[in-house]
Amino acid sequence: MENGGGDVPENANDHCPGTQSEAAGKADACAGCPNQQICATAPKGPDPDLLAIIERMNTVKHKILVLSGKGGVGKSTFSAQLSFALAEMDYQVGLLDIDICGPSIPKMLGLEGQDIHQSNLGWSPVYVESNLGVMSIGFMLPNPDDAVIWRGPRKNGLIKQFLKDVDWGEIDYLVVDAPPGTSDEHISIVQYLQVAGIDGAIIVTTPQQVSLIDVKKEINFCKKVGVPVLGVVENMSGLRQAFSDMKFVKPSEAGETDATEWVLNYIKEKAPELLSVVACSEVFDSSKGGAEKMCQDMEVPFLGKVPMDPQLCRAAEEGRSCFTDQKCSASAPALKSIIKKLVKTQ
């Protein structure tokens, strides 16, 4: 791993004592180093911001990271629904979005167009319910379509501010939704949060091999930086739909015609027993055992599978909880049982 704190600059001499060392700029190894003068004169000691983070996190009982190796596996959907579920269980919940370049949390919580307010206690989260507060760069953009074209150091600076300056109040859970990968955001959030204690990370994946390869990287990242893996969630585990939710087309040489109404009438008349079966499609091939087998191999807990469910996608798009009505009957029970497992082990 790279030095998280930038304690040894990239252009430093060999045997650099580290910029925080008392010998910085004064050791024999420093002779001729381009950083020598800065090192010799810069203030030493721990980053005062870390002390501010420790103080701020004093009122947060549990801190959970939600990670994924690959993007688009439903990580933000999971973070959002986890937060909704914890809030419905009457916990005090904070949801922090550290995906700086592609924040989707505001939309998934139904909070598009909201602003952050400042008080003398710091930045106030945006509240969905009185016990569910949300913070995201999405609330800070004058135009939601604007690209945030930032290199690492600026992203790290904002993440630090999110931890240091947001007034979460007394909360039971802080859920942190990270972008995919193992780079600046991940090194920074772990480095900043570890001083205050992290409960662990939940890793979200799909059953497909390309996603599982990246999940292994993510698990190895957690092991390397010392963050416990609370477990792996397999999302989009096959699509399940009743016939009445599907559409049908009839292909012909002249093109396609919609046949949905005809098919449903035909089934009702000729084959009514079909109405009681559920159609399953494996969009992503899980023939190699999917996430469950990978978890055995990597010796981390497997939390469960969540079926692909167009109704869950819709709930996410509309910023709704999937637990308050019966629409997400294919996915909500699976999510609920995973979340119950998590809460039990905390």
Next chain:
Amino acid sequence: MENGGGDVPENANDHCPGTQSEAAGKADACAGCPNQQICATAPKGPDPDLLAIIERMNTVKHKILVLSGKGGVGKSTFSAQLSFALAEMDYQVGLLDIDICGPSIPKMLGLEGQDIHQSNLGWSPVYVESNLGVMSIGFMLPNPDDAVIWRGPRKNGLIKQFLKDVDWGEIDYLVVDAPPGTSDEHISIVQYLQVAGIDGAIIVTTPQQVSLIDVKKEINFCKKVGVPVLGVVENMSGLRQAFSDMKFVKPSEAGETDATEWVLNYIKEKAPELLSVVACSEVFDSSKGGAEKMCQDMEVPFLGKVPMDPQLCRAAEEGRSCFTDQKCSASAPALKSIIKKLVKTQ
């Protein structure tokens, strides 16, 4: 946008003349700046690496970026199949993977476990066919599960090396597969490639709103940095399957039982006409017009839709071209027509 070249350091004084300026370290504004000494003594002028990149890119006719706002929309699958298709059209093709933390290109080209070789001409790509060479950090990892825990500067350094040191030879197309977002990798690839000329970017999305929001950011990124948008591809545009490819379960209070065989026999006997229809599922809600409408609004070309196709996922997982057999009949024709459009406009 941040200064791409780091010409004004983050900790510089106001009115910094830029580290590359002749006045660097000597202007009035430099007094007291921590960088003053380095700036006053460092060598000036254009980055010599950029000259090396220009020279290397002299033998590359077209340079195409493949971007996406969100991850998991099938960007790497598209890049891989685009490269296969161009190679099958007898072009000389190079595919460069700049997703440093989550490289999936080696797997998608069937090249897992391959190594890069060095010659006096530079790094040799790994070849799928004699006219399709591939470069990825995936070929450089001793263990494919290892996490690449790198902050921005190291990622930028490797991307520069990929452009400067890889011996592509005389090629018609260099396809560059980028990670999702608008951060270090994107700023760097544009900055390094622009000196040699970029044809433009293809942006891949799904029909869902959360992906479209991020695509708008990506289009605005391209506009800001001056990269032409060649067009937008809508991927995973609804799942299409014949009954014979589906599985069925019968839910009951005691649990679920597999009913696939029973359903197919029942259909054959009672409702055989169903065998000629295709079932369509909209996994991602596109009721708001999807990518096509967004393209009209943003005034960029719409290249077409590629249906969600489990067979295409499988081809990607197995590192195969989807064009060489008939398995991907739901997706391959759509991909082909998009690629033909692209080649025509070049």
